[in-house]
Amino acid sequence: MTINRQIIMKTRPEGMPKHENFEIIENKIPDIRHGEVLIKILWLSLDPYMRGRMSKAKSYAASLNEGDLIVGGAVGRVINSETSQYKEGDIVEGFTLGWQEYAIATPATIRKINPELAPIQTAVGVLGMPGMTAFFGLLHVGKPIPGDTVVVSAASGAVGQLVGQIAKIAGCHVVGIAGGQEKCDFLTNSLNFDAAIDYKNENVDDMLDKYCPNGVNVYFDNVGGSITDSVINKLANYARVAVCGVISQYNLTAPESGLRTHRSMLTNQATTEGFLVFQFAQKYHIAIERIAKWIKDGKITYKEDIVEGIENAPEAFIGLMKGKNFGKLLIKVSD
Ligand SMILES: NC(=O)c1ccc[n+]([C@@H]2O[C@H](COP(=O)([O-])OP(=O)(O)OC[C@H]3O[C@@H](n4cnc5c(N)ncnc54)[C@H](OP(=O)(O)O)[C@@H]3O)[C@@H](O)[C@H]2O)c1
Incomplete structure (x- = not known):
């Protein structure tokens, strides 16, 4: 048996x-x-x-x-x-x-x-649910325009690593936020990100000022919490915030209070949109085909x-x- x-x-x-x-x-x-x-x-x-x-x-x-x-x-x-x-x-x-x-x-x-x-x-990674999340969350919700500054949190993870690489293909200046030097080195050395911020050892506000001097046009948020507070306070005019995940909140036993960010949303006329990948299910085949080709052509790695x-x-x-x-x-x- x-x-x-x-x-x-x-x-x-x-x-x-x-x-x-x-x-x-x-x-x-x-x-x-x-x-x-x-x-x-x-x-x-x-x-x-x-x-x-x-x-x-x-x-x-x-x-x-x-x-x-x-x-x-x-x-x-x-x-x-x-x-x-x-x-x-x-x-x-x-x-x-x-x-x-x-x-x-x-x-x-x-x-x-x-x-x-x-x-x-x-099929459960770059060509699966996380890959679909990165593709549609960035392109349909974040709506990057060539030349935009795109910031992505949990940037070395399944979703984040792809978000940054697609944003580079879209002609953007890409800044990743991740925990630790090794992950940050990987983003800039292996994935072609323009800059990486080690949120565990660096001051995120200072580093955002350094790497995003004209503000953040697209924020792909995987984490929520204090990292997100920092990014939202650096938004550029007409910025788009794609709310993908809030991993910093998943294990809290009591709600966390944070900075007030609505002033930045108002004065920058920014848009924030939460999304679930399943809303794009009818179009998954398009993303699978596109990402598979990028991998084959050496434009994307995972x-x-x-x-x-x-x-x-x-x-x-x-x-x-x-x-x-x-x-x-x-x-x-x-x-
Ligand atoms: N909306 C949707 O449809 C959808 C679909 C898929 C995934 N998601 C969400 O997308 C996010 C990323 O998913 P994933 O599959 O790519 O996971 P992942 O990034 O492969 O793994 C999670 C990463 O999150 C970071 N992290 C953990 N705790 C953290 C904290 N307290 N503060 C900041 N960062 C923390 C860690 O990286 P560091 O070492 O860098 O901290 C960890 O490696 C998650 O929030 C997930 O729930 C949403």
């Missing part, structure tokens, strides 16, 4: 998630029914939004209950199919396959991946942070919340 190792949310995290909030359990793989496929999971995608699933607060992803399988995106291989749409050997990606070694899914919840396009794990073994997913997820990941965080479950 093949055993399915699964990771459940044993208890709901309060504040920063801890090891005791997770448990690894073993279950028998259920038989598949007509219309279903059985998938052997190869890669798990660890994403900051998953912290929202672990909370009871309103979020765009449904909340987990204690004892539930951790739900998240994954890439796998079909090993049994009871539907004509998929056959054994197909590589698929699904947003809710979860932290387990085997998953049962219906065609409506998965999509087929072309392994010729790029390594299959990019950095992954790969952790081996499903049993290490909780530790890696806790690290993600503390900035330990360097690039798109993936768990390699199987070959």
Whole structure:
């Protein structure tokens, strides 16, 4: 009998998630029914939004209950199919396959991946949800114009690294904000960013003055909190703020008070717009084609942070919340 190792949310995290909030359990793989496929999971995608699933607060992803399988995106291989749409050997990606070694899914919840396009794990990275977020969030919400100064926070992460590179392709002056010298060096040396600010060791206000002397035209916000306060106070006239994520707030147990930023929004006639990537789902194919070509042409590169073994997913997820990941965080479950 093949055993399915699964990771459940044993208890709901309060504040920063801890090891005791997770448990690894073993279950028998259920038989598949007509219309279903059985998938052997190869890669798990660890994403900051998953912290929202672990909370009871309103979020765009449904909340987990204690004892539930951790739900998240994954890439796998079909090993049994009871539907004509998929056959054994197909590589698929699904947003809710979860932290387990085997998953049962219906065609409506998965999509087929072309392994010729790029390594299959990019289906949850640069050619998947984070890639779509960067592409549409920057181009449709941030609306960069050549010559604009674009600032992106969590800039070395899955979304941020792509935002900065696309902004460079769009002819912008790009400034990334990230934690630590190594990440900042990567942004300027390997990703062609014009400048990087190490928010853990530098004064963000001073560095924004230095690198954005004419103000910030587009701010792609991945973090919220005090970094965002600083950037909003440096906006240029008619600036656009694309609110993508607020990772600095996900583990707070009480609301944080900050600077008052509306004066800057008013006097600069700036626009702020929150967005969820799913609103662009009908156009994903355009972004996938475009990003794959940029990768092939050497115009875009991407950095992954790969952790081996499903049993290490909780530790890696806790690290993600503390900035330990360097690039798109993936768990390699199987070959
Ligand atoms: N709106 C949407 O549809 C959508 C879709 C996907 C992702 N998102 C959001 O986009 C953001 C980035 O996601 P991602 O997948 O690219 O994650 P990621 O950047 O690959 O990883 C998260 C990074 O956030 C930074 N971070 C963690 N805690 C922080 C804090 N307190 N203050 C500042 N930075 C902190 C860390 O980098 P440092 O070492 O630099 O601190 C960490 O590596 C997240 O907020 C996520 O929720 C939104």
